[in-house]
Amino acid sequence: MSDPLWSAPLAAGPVRATVPLPGSKSVTNRALPLAALAEGPGSVRLALRSRDADLMASALRSLGARLTPSNESASGVDWAVTPGPVVGGGRIDAGLAGTVMRFVPPVAALADGEVFFDGDPAARKRPMGPILAALRALGARVEGDALPFTVRGPVQGGEVTLDASSSSQLISGLLLAAARFDKGVTVRHSGPPVPSAPHIRMTVEMLREFGVRVDDSEPDTWRVEPGPIAARDYTVEPDLSNAAPFLAAAMITGGAVTIPGWPTRTTQPGDQLRGLLTEMGASVSLTGDGLTLTGSGRIRGIDADLREVGELTPTIAALAALADSPSRLRGIAHLRGHETDRLAALAAEINGLGGDAAETDDGLAVRPRPLSGGVFRSYEDHRMATAGAVIGLAVSGVRVENIATTAKTLPEFALMWARMLGGDR
Numbered sequence: 001m002s003d004p005l006w007s008a009p010l011a012a013g014p015v016r017a018t019v020p021l022p023g024s025k026s027v028t029n030r031a032l033p034l035a036a037l038a039e040g041p042g043s044v045r046l047a048l049r050s051r052d053a054d055l056m057a058s059a060l061r062s063l064g065a066r067l068t069p070s071n072e073s074a075s076g077v078d079w080a081v082t083p084g085p086v087v088g089g090g091r092i093d094a095g096l097a098g099t100v101m102r103f104v105p106p107v108a109a110l111a112d113g114e115v116f117f118d119g120d121p122a123a124r125k126r127p128m129g130p131i132l133a134a135l136r137a138l139g140a141r142v143e144g145d146a147l148p149f150t151v152r153g154p155v156q157g158g159e160v161t162l163d164a165s166s167s168s169q170l171i172s173g174l175l176l177a178a179a180r181f182d183k184g185v186t187v188r189h190s191g192p193p194v195p196s197a198p199h200i201r202m203t204v205e206m207l208r209e210f211g212v213r214v215d216d217s218e219p220d221t222w223r224v225e226p227g228p229i230a231a232r233d234y235t236v237e238p239d240l241s242n243a244a245p246f247l248a249a250a251m252i253t254g255g256a257v258t259i260p261g262w263p264t265r266t267t268q269p270g271d272q273l274r275g276l277l278t279e280m281g282a283s284v285s286l287t288g289d290g291l292t293l294t295g296s297g298r299i300r301g302i303d304a305d306l307r308e309v310g311e312l313t314p315t316i317a318a319l320a321a322l323a324d325s326p327s328r329l330r331g332i333a334h335l336r337g338h339e340t341d342r343l344a345a346l347a348a349e350i351n352g353l354g355g356d357a358a359e360t361d362d363g364l365a366v367r368p369r370p371l372s373g374g375v376f377r378s379y380e381d382h383r384m385a386t387a388g389a390v391i392g393l394a395v396s397g398v399r400v401e402n403i404a405t406t407a408k409t410l411p412e413f414a415l416m417w418a419r420m421l422g423g424d425r
Helices: 025-036 051-062 098-108 121-125 129-137 169-178 197-209 241-253 269-279 307-321 333-337 342-352 382-392 403-408 413-421
Strands: 005-007 016-018 042-047 066-073 076-082 091-093 114-118 141-143 149-152 158-162 185-189 221-224 233-235 256-259 283-287 290-294 303-305 327-330 356-360 363-367 374-376 398-401
Touching (some): 016 413, 025 042, 025 051, 025 197, 025 233, 051 066, 051 403, 129 158, 129 169, 197 269, 241 290, 241 307, 269 307, 303 307, 307 327, 307 333, 342 356, 342 374
Parallel strands (some): 042 233, 158 185, 303 327
Antiparallel strands (some): 327 363
């Protein structure tokens, strides 16, 4: 068991390293259910092996699919996936994984038997009502409006309208299994803009790659035709959002970090790091070797709408606390419903180190001040933990609570961080 307080290493000089990243959690946890619902056996290669991904694999096994891992390494794991009839009677542990609690219930609604869902205590506060109400409207029997809840099929499909302004996963969850619904599904969003919209575009593109017919030509409306999901061998991209703390290290120290395998075309929201970090003072180049960010040691404040890339907020806020001018991070009110209330948590922890961060209606205002050491609480939130590590590069004496929570999406983060600081190439 790891020390509950991890002493964040202070950078001794410019970081110069190449940091290979494991596969994308967002892609892994979409590819696995698609493979489990396909018309024949397939594989998901270089998938992330983390708590969230393991919870997804376990959930799909409970529903009747066979998933066999092989070739496991630091780069990921290859899953051989053999679909089976979707069966009820199981108990699903969602942990803190939004993808499990929102992507798996529509799969479970294909079973003619009750499936019970629960998760970590903090997960019971996460928004679930809209997708559960949508499943009821589509013919499933659902008891409960948040974790714990039960789902029982058979679902029929059809048309449904919901407010997905709290999470794009509410849309993606309905779309991923919809081709297996008798009537397919037409999903309409009604409400404030959907956050993290690139994740819905990722879902739509992956559905098409698995042979599913999807029409997203009308704003805030998605139509999935009923039909087979093709069996295929699918390779997962590196997780670009998980690059954020490592690229931030190059900015803070005036060094250079390369992320190999960065795709030239991707639906991952993390690709927006290129523009955001350039605006904050970095130089970024994308070549055949990957993406390289070079920092000057100076960080500029930023005024940015992060609605589509809310997952990057903890790292951007950490950089903003070390910048030479104020920052305003907007469009991220939905982060109050993530693993923790990330806006309140970031303000509390930055201020706890002597900083000046204040919540706004839809984000954070950060005014740089000299920081000092202290405990940076993670709230069992992986991105809060990595934000503490980022600040600790420049501030002596930062201790991060429960760094092991990074295993949610980035196993062995502490080891990767140490290797980076050692100039591991």
